[in-house]
Amino acid sequence: MADKILHAVYDDDDKLLDAVKQIKAANYEIEEVYTPFPVHGLDKAMGLKETRLAITAFIYGCIGFCFAIWMMNHIMILDWPQNIGGKPSFSFIENMPSFVPIMFELTVFFSAHLMVITFYLRSKLWPFKEAENPIPETTDDKFLIVVEFNGDEKDLKKLVQQTDVMDIKVHINKKSNHE
């Protein structure tokens, strides 16, 4: 565990992206980046692993699709068949076109909601959780890079100062002191 933490604050997402690239290029480890909104291309610049959320979206969509088929078959065909517009509900396949909007909506519904829930679980977020932002301005209009490092801070500070930075602070890593 690194014993020191550097906080570098930026006021623009392009400046942040350039700085992340430079810090990565100098082989420093970026622990985390806090931004008020998703910055395009930041995940690639940080070298994060590709998210598997897209795959879960597909799986959840399939579940929603199947659920809609089961639900409409149960409601409209098995449980309470009605004659709507001269189309008696005795067969699923013959009434299928009128179920397509429901299948579509439930596919989207399952995909979206389960994906959000998955994201929360995976990111260890829950209601009333205390915010982890080191500085609250990152929820407003500031961007923060957190770099963990060992030993001398001079080189890193010099590197970060070359970027279009607003503010630099170095902290002692409290977590590493406990260990």
Place this chain on the structure above:
Amino acid sequence: MYTVTKNIKIFSFTLMAIGFIGLFYGFYTAPHSIEESNAIVASYGDHGHSSDHGSDPDHQNNSNHKKETHSSSHDNSVDHKENSHEYEEHEVSHEEHVYHQLSNRPWSALYVAALFFFLISLGTLAFYAIQRASQAGWSPILFRVMEGITGYLLPGSIIVFVILVLCTMHLNHVFVWMDPEVVAHDKIIQAKSGYLNSKFFLGRAIFYILGWNLYRFFSRKLSLAQDKAKDISNHKKNFQLSAGFLAFFIVTESMMSWDWIMSVDPHWFSTLFGWYVFASMFVSGITTIALVTIYLKSKGYLEKVNNNHMHDLAKFMFGVSVFWAYLWFSQFMLIWYANIPEEVTYFVTRIEDYPVPFWGMLVTNLIFPFFVLMNSDYKRINWLIVMTGLVILFGHYLDFYNMIMPATVGDQWYIGIPEIGGIMFFAGLFIYIVFSTISKVSLEPSGDPLFKESEKFVY
């Protein structure tokens, strides 16, 4: 600068020559009299559908309905005589009906192919105008490719117009409402004759074609002038022109689809037909942009175009394919659900007589591109885009085939020599004109103020 290679020339001229022979064969073998037509039908042997035929004395080509729908078309026709006469008349009119359908077939094959390739070019023009009007940052690098494809707009529109003029001269029965005999016996068409008459029809066609081609001409001119200009006044003018064109286009495109496509079924109407046709031509146009770009890249041109641009094109192919399916289904489901006889005949004809192209185009236009292009990484793999693109183009040809053929040739359809000949002829002409337009100027719109942004574009 790109120069048209010998291979492209040989390829396109061969396609045109074979296609021409195919079309000629189609016209040559089409029946020229009822006797010839009867001989052709007899040569098929026992024809399953013929018994359903011809209870329409008024030559409404959508006669292959279910029984329920017949009652409505009976109400519409004025000249119903006593039952004993009717039977005899039907026998004659059935043979004449089949004769008209068979003689329509080469015309329809010619018309569908001419219209399809013209609409690819028109769809590309709409896409180009949207890029201009929205000041898109990613696409200026592809402007010369789009302008190359819209180079086919003028020849394509002239060909379509000539075919429409020949139709109004009663050389065929593709548009039944043009036949005064039919109109005289049909109350519904009579009521529409203020709009559906040959003079107004051709006048409207000239209006649309002129408007689209004028935009193409001036936008291209401004686009080329911008490369040499020092300020961005050309760019700004092009922006205004494109925004104006889009307003003009969405009205005229919709009316064009009623005139040139929907009026082959003059009793039938659908309010979202214009959008539906637009989605079809739009996705075909975007797919063609992607295919031409990949071809030029494979030959070492467009070196600044990279995976990011292909990714965006593929996203459009994916998105508009889904949009097409949405409109197709919206049209289908409302008509299927309401089940109004005069509307539902449209789908009854297609499902009964055209099951393979009708359901097949759902696979090629929605299911296939949906699953292949869903994955983000696959949108960057050129051979997957090419493969999907060819399937999409084929599927949208089928879409236009399904719009025209059931009304003009009925159950006498087949995708044979005239149809394939039509596709080959116009594909050859399209390829030749597109690549020779591309070869006229530099492939880089280097003076465009958004060119740098486009070059640096990262998805």
